[in-house]
Amino acid sequence: MKQVSASRAFEGVQYVYSHPSNACRCDMTFAIYLPPQAERGKVPLLWFLSGLTCTHQNVMDKGEYRRAASALGVGVICPDTSPRGDDVPDEKDNWQFGKGAGFYLDATEAPYATNYNMATYVIEELPALVGNAFPVDMARQGIFGHSMGGHGALTLALKNPGRFRSVSAFAPIVHPSTADWSRPAFGKYLGPDESAWRQYDAVDLIKDGARVKEILVDQGSADPFLENGLQPWLLTEACEKADIPLTLTMREGYDHSYNFISTFMGDHIAWHAARLKA
Helix, strand or coil: CCCCCCCCCEEEEEEEEEEEEEECCEEEEEEEEEEEHHHCCCHHHHHHEECCCCHHHHHHEEEECCHHHHHHHCCCEECCCCCCCCCCCCCCCCCEEECCCCCCCCCCCCHHHHHHHHHHHHHHHHHHHHHHHHEEEEEEEEEEEEEEHHHHHHHHHHHHCCCEEEEEECCCCCCCCCCCCCCCHHHHHCCCCCCHHHHHHHHHHHHHCCCCCCCEEEEEECCCCHHHCCCCCHHHHHHHHHHHEEEEEEECCCCHHHHHHHHHHHHHHHHHHHHCCC
């Protein structure tokens, strides 16, 4: 593992590291913020998964999470969204697929199965690396994300209920099997058999019996992707039928941007911190 940068922020330190990944068969980069409390002992760890076209850098630069993380004593780790490198297959003219659009799944279709294994990377490989290298308490983890990353946070939490104590999302893709901007990617990554897609679809996972204690979601009412891409009402229906407590707040006038995310970032970190420290 190689340190790329380190910068003081709110009395903690924002780091960026790169490392060779066995899961993705390429070099991967992640950001991790350690609050000042980490100098005295292990702190809870909150995972943030970013959306389409993003890397670890977007939320690090525009998400405004460090003030709240420092005040509440929570570490925040921001993985990349997909494998990177000249040898990684991609569609350069398609922002909804390939590099920047890994969808936090393990691909099964050639040629993508070799590199696009973000589920294994986030759930197995990176936690093992981080848990050994930093003063973080791996028994107290939460996860959240935005858009495609909100989809990733929901599905990974539903599939790994013992791993994460808390899960939330900003404008998540809740039913990617039916959403305009994810169906084509799922077909390429996972093949034409849509039954194989269910394990990476939050609504379908809940219908199939997956459970978490509760979910927090913020959604902008002015989000241009609301109707055809995000469809939060489908998550509401699934949670009501499964008796999963869901707090879905429609934020009037907010769109899909980091202006929306940064406005409510502190609320989400406080919500997670309360559960990670309980």
